[in-house]
Amino acid sequence: xxxxxxxxxxxxVLLAIAxxxxxxxxxxxxEQAGISPWGKADExxxxxxxxxxxNLALFSKIKTGKVYDLGVEYFVGMPGFTALGDPAYQFWLTxxxxxxxxxxxxxxxxxxxxxxxxxxxxxSMYTHTGTHVDALAHFGLNGHIxxxxxxxxxxxDRGWDKSGAEKIPPIIGKAVLIDVxxxxxxxxxxxxxxxxxxxxQQIITQQHLQINKGDIVxxxxxxxxxxxxxxxxxxxxxxGMSMExxxxxxxxxxxxxxxxxxxxxxxxxxxxxxxxLPGHTYLLAERGVMxxxxxxxxxxxxxxxxxxxxxxxxxxxxxASGAPVRPxxxxx
Numbered sequence: 076x077x078x079x080x081x082x083x084x085x086x087x088v089l090l091a092i093a094x095x096x097x098x099x100x101x102x103x104x105x106e107q108a109g110i111s112p113w114g115k116a117d118e119x120x121x122x123x124x125x126x127x128x129x130n131l132a133l134f135s136k137i138k139t140g141k142v143y144d145l146g147v148e149y150f151v152g153m154p155g156f157t158a159l160g161d162p163a164y165q166f167w168l169t170x171x172x173x174x175x176x177x178x179x180x181x182x183x184x185x186x187x188x189x190x191x192x193x194x195x196x197x198x199s200m201y202t203h204t205g206t207h208v209d210a211l212a213h214f215g216l217n218g219h220i221x222x223x224x225x226x227x228x229x230x231x232d233r234g235w236d237k238s239g240a241e242k243i244p245p246i247i248g249k250a251v252l253i254d255v256x257x258x259x260x261x262x263x264x265x266x267x268x269x270x271x272x273x274x275x276q277q278i279i280t281q282q283h284l285q286i287n288k289g290d291i292v293x294x295x296x297x298x299x300x301x302x303x304x305x306x307x308x309x310x311x312x313x314x315g316m317s318m319e320x321x322x323x324x325x326x327x328x329x330x331x332x333x334x335x336x337x338x339x340x341x342x343x344x345x346x347x348x349x350x351x352l353p354g355h356t357y358l359l360a361e362r363g364v365m366x367x368x369x370x371x372x373x374x375x376x377x378x379x380x381x382x383x384x385x386x387x388x389x390x391x392x393x394x395a396s397g398a399p400v401r402p403x404x405x406x407x
Contacts, residue, residue, distance in 0.1 A: 106216055106217070106350070106356070106361070107216055107217060107219070107360075107361070108215055108216050108217070108219035108220055108221055108222070108223060108360040108361065109221060109222070109360065109361045109362060109363055110222055110223055111221065111222040111363055115222070117221075117222050117363070118211065118222070118237055118238040118239075118242045119211070119238075119242055119243060119244065119363075119365075120211055120221055120222075120362070120363025120364055120365060121330075121331050121332060121362070121363055121364050121365075122243070122244060122246065122331065122332065122365060124248075124288075124289040124331045125244070125246075125247060125248065125289075125331070129248075129289070130247050133247070133248070133249055133384050133407070134384070136384070136407045137384060137405055137406075137407065138406065138407065139405075139406055141405070141406060142403050142404070142405055143374050143375050143378070143380065143383075143403060143404040143405075143406075144371070144374075144401075144402075144403055145206065145370045145371050145372060145375065145402040145403060145404055146205070146206040146370075146371060146400070146401045146402055147205050147206050147299075147302060147369055147371050148205075148303075149164055149166075149198070149200070149204070149205050149399075150164070150166075151163075151164060151165065151166055152164075152306070153204070153205065153302075153306075154302060154306045154309045154310050154338075155200070155201060155204050156201055156203065156204075158310075161201035161203070162199060162200060162201055163200070163201075164198065164199075164200040164201075164204050164205070165198060165199045165200065166196060166197075166198045167196065167197055167198075168194070168195070168196050169195045169196055169197050170193050170194055170195035170196075171193075171194060172188075172192035172193060172194060175188045175192070175193045176188045176189055181193065202240070202392060202395045202396065202397045202398060202399070203368070203396075203397045204399070205369055205399055206367065206368070206369045206370055206371065206399065206400055206401070206402065207367070207368060207369065207389075207397050207398060207399050207400055208240070208243060208246070208365055208366070208367045208368075208387065208389045208397060208398060208400045209355070209359060209365055209366055209367075209368065209396070209397045210235075210238055210239060210240045210242070210243060210365060210395065210396050210397050210398065211238040211359050211360075211363060211365060212224075212230075212235040212237070212238040212239055212395075212396045213355070213359055213396040213397055214352065214355040214356050214359045214360055215356070215359075215360045216356050216360045216361065219360070220235075220237075220238060220359070220360055221238060221359060221360055221361075221363045222237075222238070222363070224237040224238060231394075233393070233394050234393060234394020234395055234396075235394050235395075235396070236394065239392070239393055239394040239395055239396075240389060240390070240391065240392040240393075240394075240395040240396070240397060240398035241391040241392060241393040241394070241395070243365065243389045243391075243398065245386065245387070245388050245389075246291075246332065246367075246385065246386070246387035246388075246389070246400075246402075247384070247385065247386050247387075248289065248290060248291045248331055248332070248384075248385055249287070249289075249290050249291065249382070249383075249384065249385070249407065250290065250291035250292070250293055250382070250383050250384070250385035250404065251284050251285070251286055251290060251291070251292050251293070251381060251382055252293050252295060252372065252375055252376070252380065252381050252382075252383070253275065253278055253279070253284065253292060253293070253294050253295065254278075254295045254372075254376050254381075255270055255274070255278065255294065255295060255296060255297075256295065256296065256297035257295070257376055258278045258281075258282070261297070262297050262300055263296065263297030263298060263300045263301075263314075264296045264297055264298070264314035265314065266308075266311065266312035266313070266314065267312040267313070267314060267342060267343070267344070268296070268314035268315075268342070269314075269315070269316075269317045269342045270294065270296075270314070270315065270316045270317060270320055270342070271317050271319065271320060272317060272319040272320040272323050274320075275316075275320045275323070275324075276323075282381065284381060284382075285382075286324070286328045286330065287328075288328070288329040288330075289329070289330070289331045290328070290330050290331060291330065291331055291332050291333070291334065291385045292324055292328075292330050292333050292334075293333070293334045293335065293367075293370060293372060293385075294315075294316060294333070294334070294335040294336070294337075294340070295335070295336050295372040295375075295376055296313075296314045296315065296335065296336055296337050297336070298313060298314065298336055298337045298338075299336045299371055299372065299373050300373075302369075302371075309338075310338065312343065312344070313337045313338045313339065313342065313343040314337060314342060315335065315337050315338075315339065315340055315341045315342035315343060315354075316335070316340060316341050316342065316354065317341075317342065318341070318347075318353055318354060318357065321333070321340070321341065321354050321357065321358065322357070325357075325358070325362050325364055330364075331364075332364060332365055332366055332367070333358070333364065333366040333367075334366055334367035334368070334370050334402075335366075335367075335368060335370060336369065336370045336371065336372045336373075337368070337369070338368060338369070339352065339354070339355065339368060340354055340358075340366055340368060341353070341354030341355070367387060367400060367402065370402065375404055380404065380406050382406070382407050383404040383405055383406045383407055384404070384405040384406075384407055385402065385403075385404055386402065386403050386405070387400045387401070387402035387403075388400060388401055388402075
């Protein structure tokens with residue numbers, strides 16, 4: 076009996092080791108950049124769900140001329156990722172009416188420069204500043220981005236030649252707003268608050284929201300309350316979505332894209348010791364889902380608009396990992 080027990084215990088240990096190795100192997104296999112079902116040349120992932128037919132059907136459902144601007148203003152001192160070494164938004168004048176008169180850089184003479192005033196300006200910033208879309212090249216896994224592209228083969232001195240921001244088409248689709256703080260009766264979610272799958276499903280059920288394949292889902296945390304006047308509160312310990320909630324929207328509801336009014340859609344810090352931004356790598360690298368961050372959803376929330384046509388026009392920045400976008404919502 077003792078011999079049998081010893082063998083059984085040894086067998087159990089070996090089985091446990093084997094299962095642990097298998098689970099570890101599966102986990103590693105799962106955290107790999109996905110290969111596109113839209114073909115070897117795909118660079119836009121789930122945005123392939125868009126079609127002219129769907130766009131026409133959506134435009135025909137517009138019932139009002141009201142348009143909500145979902146973009147933030149750009150200004151010196153605005154929140155940014157300077158803690159990661161990225162440049163802050165900077166803006167400066169290159170020409171002024173008075174300076175043109177004094178310097179006559181136009182070579183038109185003082186009389187003409189007094190008559191025709193001339194103002195010009197320039198700016199510099201990190202491409203992920205303000206309301207922006209993350210391109211599929213933004214985050215990868217184990218040396219690969221979406222559809223198997225690698226930095227060794229496709230990242231040059233002028234950016235990515237695959238899946239850069241210039242490849243992102245106008246983003247058009249039926250959208251649904253999930254307004255978490257409004258549902259809870261508060262202005263803004265507390266720092267590091269995790270929007271769970273259960274809570275997400277509760278809101279969807281109680282507010283009778285319909286999320287269909289190919290839809291766009293926008294999440295409001297209320298964090299925009301701090302965007303213009305409290306950069307520290309806005310940047311630190313952002314509330315956001317849990318991985319379970321993100322995966323459910325992508326895998327079960329098959330949404331086309333996501334967006335939120337916070338820094339990164341997902342909660343920060345993530346709490347995942349093996350991946351500091353698991354939502355980013357899952358969406359961009361594994362699933363080919365681009366998403367929009369720092370959306371201004373306050374007016375949409377105040378008006379109680381839940382279903383709308385979303386239109387977002389990203390700047391075509393060649394080779395970039397992301398781009399500013401001017402989004403709008405038109406109620407359906």
